[in-house]
Amino acid sequence: MAHQVHAYHMVDPSPWPLTGAVGALLLTSGLAIWMHFHNMTLLTLGLILLLLTMYQWWRDIVREGTFQGHHTPPVQKGLRYGMILFITSEVFFFLGFFWAFYHSSLAPTPELGGCWPPTGITPLDPFEVPLLNTAVLLASGVTVTWAHHSIMEGHRKEAIQSLTLTILLGFYFTFLQAMEYYEAPFTIADGVYGSTFFVATGFHGLHVIIGSTFLAICLLRQVLYHFTSEHHFGFEAAAWYWHFVDVVWLFLYISIYWWGS
Amino acid sequence: VCSLQLKAVINAFLSCCLVNHTVLFTGIPTDEEQATGLEKVIMKAMKQGEDPFNMMKPKHYAGSKADPHLVPSITNKRIVGCCVCVGEEDNTAVVWFWLHEGEAQRCPSCGSHYKLVPHELPH
Numbered sequence: 001m002a003h004q005v006h007a008y009h010m011v012d013p014s015p016w017p018l019t020g021a022v023g024a025l026l027l028t029s030g031l032a033i034w035m036h037f038h039n040m041t042l043l044t045l046g047l048i049l050l051l052l053t054m055y056q057w058w059r060d061i062v063r064e065g066t067f068q069g070h071h072t073p074p075v076q077k078g079l080r081y082g083m084i085l086f087i088t089s090e091v092f093f094f095l096g097f098f099w100a101f102y103h104s105s106l107a108p109t110p111e112l113g114g115c116w117p118p119t120g121i122t123p124l125d126p127f128e129v130p131l132l133n134t135a136v137l138l139a140s141g142v143t144v145t146w147a148h149h150s151i152m153e154g155h156r157k158e159a160i161q162s163l164t165l166t167i168l169l170g171f172y173f174t175f176l177q178a179m180e181y182y183e184a185p186f187t188i189a190d191g192v193y194g195s196t197f198f199v200a201t202g203f204h205g206l207h208v209i210i211g212s213t214f215l216a217i218c219l220l221r222q223v224l225y226h227f228t229s230e231h232h233f234g235f236e237a238a239a240w241y242w243h244f245v246d247v248v249w250l251f252l253y254i255s256i257y258w259w260g261s
Numbered sequence: 262v263c264s265l266q267l268k269a270v271i272n273a274f275l276s277c278c279l280v281n282h283t284v285l286f287t288g289i290p291t292d293e294e295q296a297t298g299l300e301k302v303i304m305k306a307m308k309q310g311e312d313p314f315n316m317m318k319p320k321h322y323a324g325s326k327a328d329p330h331l332v333p334s335i336t337n338k339r340i341v342g343c344c345v346c347v348g349e350e351d352n353t354a355v356v357w358f359w360l361h362e363g364e365a366q367r368c369p370s371c372g373s374h375y376k377l378v379p380h381e382l383p384h
Binding site for chain 1: 287288289290291292294295296297298299300301303313314315316335382
């Protein structure tokens with residue numbers, strides 16, 4: 001064991017920050033090349049490198065925490081701060097898109113017909129699939145809380161069941177939203193309505209997929225006995241992220257789907 | 262069948278001897294059972310009321326000759342920052358000094374007593 005007088009974790013040298021940076025560079029430049037010259041090589045390479053980096057970096061964190069015991073109370077506190085700060089940054093990310101939506105919808109220009117929804121746009125009925133989606137995500141918030149309590153109380157079977165249910169609800173939301181996208185009478189190219197609608201809900205959908213993936217990893221770890229009834233921060237981080245995704249949807253539903261119709 | 266019987270025997274034995282063996286009963290281990298490495302060392306120390314890695318605030322002492330501040334150290338000297346003289350509101354005027362092994366030293370500003378207590382590196 002490392003001979004240290006402090007409870008912090010001095011991480012071993014790792015190549016993943018470098019591979020991540022290179023991957024991000026290839027991804028961004030690849031995106032530009034794809035958009036202008038119709039070539040996906042750089043983009044694909046960047047994506048693969050980034051996915052490999054994420055897998056190996058997070059795998060190493062699990063090894064350091066669960067298998068080597070480096071996640072002492074102060075280290076865990078730092079991880080909590082980190083996740084909270086990250087989610088806060090994501091809140092600001094979405095705040096921008098809400099700003100864009102309200103900027104355009106509160107004072108609709110003459111080109112739109114001076115009204116919102118703009119002339120020619122038939123918005124989705126907020127009381128059909130969007131309402132179902134709201135119920136699905138709220139229910140998933142309940143099941144993820146159930147999973148958390150199951151873990152804290154040491155009930156393995158219930159934890160696995162409730163976590164699986166949460167993930168299934170997440171998939172159901174994604175499926176429903178994909179159907180909505182396919183059937184929608186308007187596209188992203190339909191003026192500022194289309195832009196604000198699909199960019200805001202699109203990024204939200206991406207975050208649902210990310211959140212579901214995070215929860216799925218937690219399910220795998222729970223099955224493999226990684227979590228203890230006191231120490232299961234990976235799961236808590238996933239649950240926080242999932243609640244954040246749920247709250248963003250609620251704002252989207254109220255603002256864009258309901259008020260915006 | 263033999264291994265099933267063996268499992269039942271072990272289960273019975275453990276449930277008699279161990280009070281809180283949750284893995285056998287409900288399936289999720291506790292830190293007591295599964296913690297490892299530094300996390301385990303700290304957990305064990307905290308259960309005995311010890312803080313070898315200085316995670317908590319230093320213990321409170323009177324600072325007098327009879328009850329000096331005891332300062333743990335892994336070598337024969339350690340830097341001390343005295344806040345006693347300054348008062349709680351103003352921590353921009355901490356008095357820093359080296360505390361050496363041996364007789365208790367006094368803070369150059371307020372005169373509180375400090376004594377170095379050498380001990381082993383926590384493993």
